[in-house]
Amino acid sequence: xxxxxxxxxxxxxxxxxxxxxxxxxxxxxxxxxxxxxxxxxxxxxxxxxxxxxxxxxxxxxxxxxxxxxxxxxxxxxxxxxxxxxxxxxxxxxxxxxxxxxxxxxxxxxxxxxxxxxxxxxxxxxxxxxxxxxxxxxxxxxxxxxxxxxxxxxxxxxxxxxxxxxxxxxxxxxxxxxxxxxxxxxxxxxxxxxxxxxxxxxxxxxxxxxxxxxxxxxxxxxxxx
Numbered sequence: 001x002x003x004x005x006x007x008x009x010x011x012x013x014x015x016x017x018x019x020x021x022x023x024x025x026x027x028x029x030x031x032x033x034x035x036x037x038x039x040x041x042x043x044x045x046x047x048x049x050x051x052x053x054x055x056x057x058x059x060x061x062x063x064x065x066x067x068x069x070x071x072x073x074x075x076x077x078x079x080x081x082x083x084x085x086x087x088x089x090x091x092x093x094x095x096x097x098x099x100x101x102x103x104x105x106x107x108x109x110x111x112x113x114x115x116x117x118x119x120x121x122x123x124x125x126x127x128x129x130x131x132x133x134x135x136x137x138x139x140x141x142x143x144x145x146x147x148x149x150x151x152x153x154x155x156x157x158x159x160x161x162x163x164x165x166x167x168x169x170x171x172x173x174x175x176x177x178x179x180x181x182x183x184x185x186x187x188x189x190x191x192x193x194x195x196x197x198x199x200x201x202x203x204x205x206x207x208x209x210x211x212x213x214x215x216x217x218x219x220x221x222x223x224x
């Protein structure tokens with residue numbers, strides 16, 4: 001028994017229009033999908049040539065707090081330029097603040113008739129070598145008891161000289177000791193006998209200075 005066949009003829013114009021519309025919609029969907037991948041919402045700015053999104057530097061914020069990172073401003077104060085203190089030059093005259101002068105006696109007490117030996121020391125507390133006039137013309141030894149001066153080395157000094165010396169940093173120089181004859185000095189008694197100072201356990205103080213730099217403390221000693 002044979003199956004009947006329907007005759008195939010030309011489709012109507014409406015059928016072709018629907019087919020073309022379907023094809024067009026499919027193409028539009030494909031294009032929309034491609035555009036969505038390229039310009040994806042929330043993708044973070046414009047794409048670079050390599051496809052990696054970049055964020056403009058002007059919109060960067062720290063820690064999400066909403067405060068922009070600081071940038072140049074016409075009202076910002078320029079950073080201050082550090083200043084340095086000029087370093088002392090080796091061989092220049094010593095600054096008084098860098099020289100420590102100390103009075104020295106060879107003992108703290110002296111028996112009757114013993115003469116104290118007086119000297120002084122100089123210490124360079126600076127960082128470089130410096131020069132100082134440490135001649136006898138600039139040295140002064142003074143002995144007092146209480147507030148009364150008893151003896152001064154310059155009262156009857158003879159042939160004072162100026163002597164420039166070099167003081168190395170951290171080094172101490174000590175002068176040659178000179179004896180004190182335990183008498184009271186004055187400029188009017190240099191050629192004759194001078195009176196002896198009180199003894200019997202009397203306390204005396206030696207103060208010194210060099211080139212106008214005085215010892216910070218005096219040295220006490222006793223005479224018997």
